[in-house]
Amino acid sequence: MSALLPVEEAQARLLALRPPLAGENVAFCDALGRYLAEDVVALRDQPAAPLSAMDGYAVRCADLPGPWTIAGESAAGGPPAHALAAGEAMRIFTGAMLPEGADTVVIQEDVAAEGGRLALTTSDAIRERQHVRARASDFAAGERLLAAGTRLTPGAIAAAVMSGASQLRVGGRPRVAILTTGDELVQPGRPLAPGQIPDSNGVMLAAMLAGEPARTGLPLHVGDARARIAAALQDLARHHDVIVTVGGASVGDHDHVQGALGDAGGRVDFWKVAMKPGKPLIAGTLGDALLLGLPGNPASAFVTATLFLLPLVRHLAGAASPLPPVLSAPLAKPLGPGKTRRDYLRARLDRGALHLFDGQDSGRTFPLGGADALAIREIGAPARAAGEPADYIAIA
Ligand SMILES: Nc1nc2c(c(=O)[nH]1)N[C@H]1C(S)=C(S)[C@@H](COP(=O)(O)OP(=O)(O)OC[C@H]3O[C@@H](n4cnc5c(N)ncnc54)[C@H](O)[C@@H]3O)O[C@H]1N2
C-alpha cells in the first residue's frame, strides 16, 4: 500500500501542479466572489474635500455661541457658491462640502432659524470640527485599499468603486467538469431499480462550486467501464482546467479512475491522504487539465471537495489564501482519541459548542444535511473532555 500523505502536504502538492490562471478585467457588477489579480490603490482622496456628516449649519468655531446670519446653503453634489465670512452660518446637508472658512457643523436640532438669523438652542458643548468629515479621513490617494488575492465581497467592491477605479483586474475563472462514475448511479429524481441509488454527489459538487469563481458544467456520468472513463477524461481535458471525478478512487475491481487516467495519457501525482473520510483521493494531470479523483462515499466526496477541490479552484482563480480557515470551539461532549488518519467529523455548532453527529460512517448522507462544521481530530490526539476546544472548519 502506498504511504498516506499528510493533508497539508497533499494540499501543497495539488496547488503546486498549476499556477493561477491569467487575469482579466471585469466590471464592478461582475466582480462578486472573484479574486483581485492586483492591489486596489486609491486614485483619489476620500472624501476629496471636507464634508458635513449631518444636516444643519456650517459655522466657524470661533463664532460660537452665535448668533449668526444665515448665508446661503450647501447641498451634496457641488461646491458651495461662496466662502463663509465671520458671523455667518451656511445651511448644509449630509454629504455636502463645507464652505471655505467653516470648520464646524451644528445639527439643526440644536439651533433655531428665524428671519435670516440663527441662534443656538442647546446648552451642550459644541466641539470644533464636530460633524465634519475631514479630507482623506476615509483614505488618501496612493493608499492600498485591497491586496491582490483578496476575495471581492460586496464591501470590498464598494471600497474598490470608491477608490476611483473604473474596473477591476481579477483572476480567471477555472473551467471545471464534474464526472460521476458508477453503474449504480441514477439521475436525481429518477425511479430506482434494485441496487441503484440516486447520484447525489454530482449535484452536491455543482452546488459547492456554485458560489466559487468557476465555470462549472452540469454533472456528467459514466458507468464503471475503464475505457468509457478514459475516453470521457480525454474529451474533458481538452477544454477544462479541472476535471473532478467522484467514485472509483479505491482498490476494488470496479475502481477505474487511476487506470483510466493512465490510459488517457495522464499522470497520477499522488494517491491516498491521511484523512478520514477521504483516504483514496487521487490528484493528477492530463494534458493541461488537472484531475482530482474524489472517493465516492458521500461524506468522503464532501470532505475532500472542501479540503481540495474548493482550494484548487480558488488557487487557480487567484486567491492569496485558498485553504479553508481553521477555527476553534468547545466540544459539547467528550471525544475519544485520534487514530492513524486525521478525522474530519461532521458536526453542528449550537450556541458556540461543537456537537458531533453520532453516525460518522462516510457512506452516510443524513449528517451532511445538518452539518455546518467539520471538527478536526489530529492523528494520535489524546481523548478530550466536554468543554475542551477542538479545531473545526466552517462549511455553511
Ligand atoms: N479493500 C478496501 N476497500 C476500500 C478501501 C480500502 O482501502 N480497501 N477504502 C475505502 C474508502 S476509505 C473509501 S472512501 C471508499 C472509496 O471508494 P471509491 O472512491 O472507489 O468509491 P465507490 O466504490 O465508487 O463508491 C463508494 C460508495 O459511494 C457511493 N457513491 C459513489 N458515487 C456516488 C454518487 N455520485 N452519489 C452518491 N453516492 C455515490 C457508492 O454507491 C458506494 O456506496 O472505498 C472503501 N473501500
Ligand code: MOO
Ligand atoms: O476514507 Mo473513506 O473516505 O473513510 O470512507
